[in-house]
Amino acid sequence: MTMLTVAEARAKARTRLNKSMSTWATQPGPVVLEIALHPPTEKQVLDDQRAAMEWAASWRTIAAPAPASALAPDTDTAMPKISDNPVIDWTERSWARVGRQQVPLRLRLGTPETVANFVGGEEARQWRRLRDRTATIRSRFCDKRPATSAKVEYVAASVDPLASAIKAHAKRILGLGPAEFTTLLDVVEWLRDHPVGTLRPRQLPIRGVDSKWFETHRSLVTALLEATGRSEAVDVLDAEPRIRMRILDPELIPSGLSDITAPVTQLSQLAIAPRLVFVFENLESVLAMPDWDDAVAVHGSGYAVDNVARLAWTHRARVIYWGDLDSHGFAILSRLRKHLPHVDSTLMDEATLIDHRDLWVQEPKPHTGVFPELTGTESRALARLRAEGDVRLEQERIPWATALAALTAKATSAGESAPMTGEQG
Structure with missing residues (x-):
């Protein structure tokens, strides 16, 4: 094994310092970081005696061998101890062709300050x-x-x-x-x-x-x-969370306002009772919705989707969720379903994923969790996009005509109304 240089040992100590810094700062105590130095064999010394001598000398500048009085009985290494200075365990090698040599065996850094001093920078x-x-x-x-x-x-x-x-x-x-x-x-x-x-x-x-x-x-x-x-x-x-929503049925609109952004508690108190609530992760999809009998469209705002469940009237309505076809889209759907178990989804199935293969992009930081709230169809879609290499199909990339047709089919499948005119909102 190659002899460990001072620079390499510093790199190891630096990694440990970066990883443990917050723990050492909040839980004071000894560290006792030990780094094996891998001293050379007799053959390695004979192959390159100058390199071996320079290597040992470099470690002697860090911590020279302890005097004989510091050696433990019946052993050739220094007594392990916690020190504010770097400690090196030296051992004596007796080689037939090289003779007796003191070689560094391991480095001990006993406190966070010692590690920091050794690492520097x-x-x-x-x-x-x-x-x-x-x-x-x-x-x-x-x-x-x-x-x-x-x-x-x-x-x-x-x-x-x-x-x-x-x-x-x-x-x-x-x-x-x-x-x-x-x-x-x-x-x-x-x-x-x-x-x-x-x-x-x-x-x-x-x-x-x-x-x-x-x-x-x-x-x-x-x-x-x-x-x-x-x-x-x-x-x-804490500023109260705000939600943006559009009331799609003119008969439900209070005081002529159809596009509303307001605190959750205020929206929850609206005197409306929609039969159908669309929850979209993408705001552009909310804005594109046409007039629709007894329906509203709500912007879910990603993981802030919990706030949708705070709208009292959503618990009495049929809720249809449409999010990005990626791991986070399913995580958000699962999160919403914990609060609104009756939530249905659309355009979040394997067929939709495959039909739009040319529109896939790579998901930069996929969610690796397990979501028991998903249906079998949704779970299969999630498994497929992961199997394809963590791909994603963003909601906004699906052609609007395709999306509106799927939303209409999902709504009318349970007897709900269809769009009033098909015109864009």
Whole structure:
């Protein structure tokens, strides 16, 4: 096996540092990262004695052999120990043709700081930044959580919510500039300590914080507030989800409005009772729908499709879903069906996929999950697109005439009405 160079060992340590940085920052303790150095055999030394000597010398600059007094009884290697400096286990080889030689056997890095010092460069700077910011967050919030019940205190003894929040958002914390990090702490502290009432992000009395700042950092603020025991403090700052919908039947239109974008709770309170609700992942499909008796079309907005189920009148209507023919389209359908089990789908079958093979594209990040809410037909379509190499057929690529015919057939199959005129909406 090839002798491991210092550069190669650094690369291994760098990989470990990047992978474990958030864990080491939130769970202080020894690391004891051991890297085997693969010293040469006698034959390798004889083949290239100069290379072997230079290799050993390069490791001697990292950590020279320990004096004899540091060797363990009955062994030729240094005692393993946790150290703030790199430790190399050296061993003595007695070769017939080369003689006695001290060779490095393995490298031990006993603490995160030791790993960072050995790695150096930007990774070491990132580690120290995350270490210091973790300490700052802890000093600011760790001992100021509100009183909890005995049950909660018992759970908290084994689970550190602040550590979990920092670990989950380590990249975001690292990516903040110094001023942004200070502002983050100020926002979390202010929200934790003050009743927010009906304040909007624009009204927070913290310099530099507005709705755009809050939109960018909302998830991190929320995670830290949850860790401090004040998860409810950010609720009022969450803008209520909005849904866009078109009322396709002129008889259902309130006050002459047919194309509406409004908060979910307001749309849910509309005095309408459509018999048919189309839910489309693609907004253009919603806008293209013609007039249709007793029907509305709702934009599902991808994984925000849960909000459709919050519209009270959808639970009393027949719901037809049409999404992209890809893994995420089926994931979204499955998600909606958890809330509205009676949802039917259209144009999400194997035949539609095959009929439009020339319109396929590659799905960049396919969903690999399992969706028990799918029907047999839908599951077979999902299996087929995966078998074809994770392809996708985007909803908007299907010719509109084909789509409208399929929607009409699906609606009329259960006795619902067809489009009034076939004209575009």
